[in-house]
Amino acid sequence: MDGSVAQTLEDGMMMARQRLVVVGNGMAGARAVEEVLARGGADLFDIVMFGDEPYGNYNRIMLSNVLSGVQDTDGIYINPLDWYADNGITLHSGARVTHIDRAARVVTAENGVQERYDVLLIATGSRSFIPPLDNVRDETGELRDGVFGFRTLDDCTAMMARARTSQTAVVLGGGLLGLEAARGLMTHGPSVHVVHLAQHLMNAQLDVEGGAILRAAMEAMGVTIHTGASTACIELDESGAVAGVRFKDGTVLPCQMVVVAAGIRPNVEVAQRAGLTVERAIVVDNHMRCPDDRNVFVVGECAQHRGQVYGLVAPLWDQAKVFADQVTQRNTGSAYHGSKLATKLKVMGVELASMGLTEPQHPHDEVIRFSETRSGTYKKLIVRDGRLVGGILMGDISKAAYLMQAFDRDSPLPEERLSLLFDLGTPPQKVTLDEMPADAQVCNCNGVTKGAIGACVAAGKKTTKSVMDATRAGMGCGSCKALVGEVVEWFCGGTVEEDLSVHYYVPGIPMTKPELVAAVRAQDLRSVSSVFAALAGGVVDAGSKPALASLLITVWADDYVDERDARFINDRVHANIQKDGTFSVVPEMPGGVTTPADLIRIAEVALKYNVPLVKLTGGQRIDLVGVSKEDLPRMWADLGMPSGHAYGKSYRTCKSCIGTEFCRFGLGDSMGFAAKIERRFRGVDSPAKLKLATAGCPRNCSEAMVKDIGAVAIGNDRWEIYVGGAAGAHIRKGDLLCTVDGEDAAMLITSRFMQYYRENAKWKERTYTFVPRIGLERIRAIVVDDSDGIAAELDAAMERSIAAAYDPWKEATAPKTANQFAEILVPAS
C-alpha cells in the first residue's frame, strides 16, 4: 500500500467505518459526495458536510436565470435537505468552518460544532472579489447596504429586492458574470449600466470584434455600456446611502445600487491557517490530494492543479470523479489532467459560445472567420495543426456542440474548413445514435456521456425521468433534454417505459381523468374531502383540491357539495388575486358592448372606492384593479352588474366585432350572438379558461380564429366554428370544426364541444393542447356527426351545468362562509 488513507481504509473495513468530512456544500463538495455514494461510499464512510450557506446544495449557475426571472428559486436545488437525510449524511448548514486541526483531525465551525475526520475534503469554492474602493464597505467592514456581490442565492434575492426600488443600477465588470447580472437586473425595472475596465466586453473570452458585436447586442437590449472606464469610489448621499459611482476622470454616474462582478477569489484562509500549501489556491496533485497531508483532498474553485485555478463547473465534475475513485479505492489509477475551458453566455437574446484562445499565437495558426455585423453573427476559429485551439461563435451557435467537443478532445478537424462554420448545402450530418461513441458527451452541463446513460438503463432505469434523476443528464441548462430522451430510448431498444404518473389527473390519486370520473360516479363522491378520504388514503394535497372541485362540478352540476376551502382564493372571493394580495373587479360586458349608464356607474364606483387603476382589458371589458378584499362585496352591490368571471377556470368571455349592426362588410350579427353566448355560458366551470369570440366576417376583427372557440360569419346566415385556437403563451390558429346554418346550430355545436372538452380535458389543459391531443377528426366525429351516440347526453349535461351556474357576486349580500371577505379579524376584548 502506498498511502496512509488506503491503509486506514483497509483497517477500517474490519473495524468502524471511516469519517469523511466535507468543508463546503457547494457544487463541487456535493458532487464529490454524490460520486462517492455512487461508488458504494455509504458502506465505507460516515459522511458529514459543513456549508456556510443555510440551504441544501443548489445549482449556482442558475442564479443568472433566477435573477432574470426565467427560473424560480425552487427549480435550482440539486440536493434539497431531504437528500442528505435519505443518504445518511449529516449536514451542518449555516456553519462556517473556521479551524482545521490536522494533528487531532478535527474541524471546528464558527457555531462551535466539532467533527473528527479520517478523510477531509475541502471544497470551499470562491467568493466575489471586491476591489478596495472607497465606501464599498461600511464601518463594520461588511459590504455597504446597496452594494452587492453576485455569488450566492442570498446575494441574488437581495439584488432583486433592491433592484425593484432602484432607478439605476451599476454593474462593475463586463465579463460573463457582470453581463448576466446586468441582463437579470433589467427585468426588475432599473436602467442598468455596465462599467468595464478593459476596452471591450468579455475580454477574456472575446476578441475586439466579438466584444463590439456583443456590446451592440447589450445596448439594443437597453443596457448602457462604459468600456475603458475605471471606477474611483462609490458616492454616498447625506444619509449615507449609495448615490452613485465616481470614475477616475471625476464624472459621477448616479445610481441606487452597485453590483460588483470584478472577478472571484478562492476561499483558502482555513486551509492556509491549517498549514496547507496555498499559492493562488490550495495546491493539489493529480489525485486532488494535498501534497502536505495525505488525508486532505481539495476539489472545485479553491483547488490549484498544475498552476491552474478554474472558475467554471466542467473541471470540477472531473475532479470530483477522481477524488471519489481515489478515496473509495474503486480506481486508484484515476487521475486528473486539467481541463480545457469552453463557455456559453446565459443572456436571453444573445447567443454566444467561446472556447480557448481568442487570437492566434503562432505564425502557423490558421484563422477561419465569418462576420456579418448587421445580424450580429460572428464566427472565428483558431486551428493549430489541424486541431481546434480557440473559437468564438456569436449570433448563430448551431455548431457550438460539435466544436466544443472537438476542442475538448483535441480531435482532428475535417479538411473542408468552411463546414466548421456552416452546414453546407448537404443535409446536416446528424450523427446517428449507433455511430455516437460511448464517451461522447450528451449533457455538457453535468458531464454525462452516452455510456453513462447506457449503464444507468442497464441498471434498471427504464424511463427518461428516472435516468435524468439518476445521472442528472438534462438537469443543467436543459437544452439536451430531448437528446437524453432519444439516447434512453435507443438503449432501451424501444422498450422505454412511460412514467405513468404523467397521466394522472392529480398527483396523489393514480387514475386518469376518465377513471376518476367513473370512480366518483360509482362511489357517489360529492365533495372534495370525500374523494381524498375514499381514493387518496385520506391524505389531502393542497394543490389537487381545485382540480378535484372542477371535476366534481362537471360531473354533478348542482348536486355537488361546495366545500369552499377546495377552491383557489379567486373562486372563494370571486376576484383575481394580485401580487400585493389585493383583487380586481371585472363586471360582465358581453362582447365588449356597454351603455353610457353602465359606464357612469362603473366610474362612480371607481371614484367611491378610490380604485387605483381602471383599465380596458384584452378581453373587451373594464378592470377595476387594486381593490381590497373587504371592498369587493360593497363594490359589487353598488355596481349591480353580474360578475365577468375574469378569475376562474371557467367560461371567461366572448369578444365580438361590430358585425352587421354597423359594419359595411358585416355578414352576421356578431355582437348579438356574442351577447347570447355570454349570457348562456357565464359561470360554467371548466378544466381551464374558455375564451370565445364571434366575428361578423372573415376579416376576423375580434380574433375569433385564435380563440378556444370562434364563430365567424360567412354570409347567408352561415357560421364557421373554429376550435383550439390560441394567442396567449402559445399561438395556434383554430381548426375549422364545421360550418353550420344559423345561430342556433352554431350555439349547439359550441355547447356540445365545450361539454366534451369539460369532461375529457386534463386539469388546466387549454383547448390548444386538447384539440391536437384528441385529434380534430375524432372531435368532429363525436361533436358534429354523433359517431358515439353521446351527443344528446353531452347536450343534457351542459343544460344541467347552465342551470346550476349562478352569479357569485350575489354573495355580496349573502356570504357563503364565515368572514368570507374579511381581511383581518380582531377578537372581541
Next chain:
Amino acid sequence: MSDAVAIAIGPLSQIPVGEGRNMVVGDRTLAVFHLHGGAVYATQPTCPHRGGPLADGLTGSHTVMCPLHDRVFDLRTGVGPDCSIAVVPVRVQDGIMLVELATA
C-alpha cells in the same frame, strides 16, 4: 428563559373548515388555519417568498400552499421548500382558540 401566555382569540367557528383567516393576536397578526378534522395552526401572515397572503392559501393535510407562487409550507414546523415560516402553537378549549405566545 421565556414563558408562554395563552391569549384567547375567539371562537373557532369564525374560520370556515379548511380555510385560514388573518387574526389580530396581541400586537401581532397571525394567519390561523382551521383544518378538516379540527386541527388548528397559526403562522406568520405573509409568505417569505414575495409576501403572499398565506391565509388565502389552500390547505392540505398539514400544509398550506401560498396563493401567489404555490410554495407549500408544513403548518406543524413551518418548513418550506427554500424558506420557512414562523409557527405559533394554538389549541382549542370549549370552542375558543388559544394562542400560546412567548413572553420575554
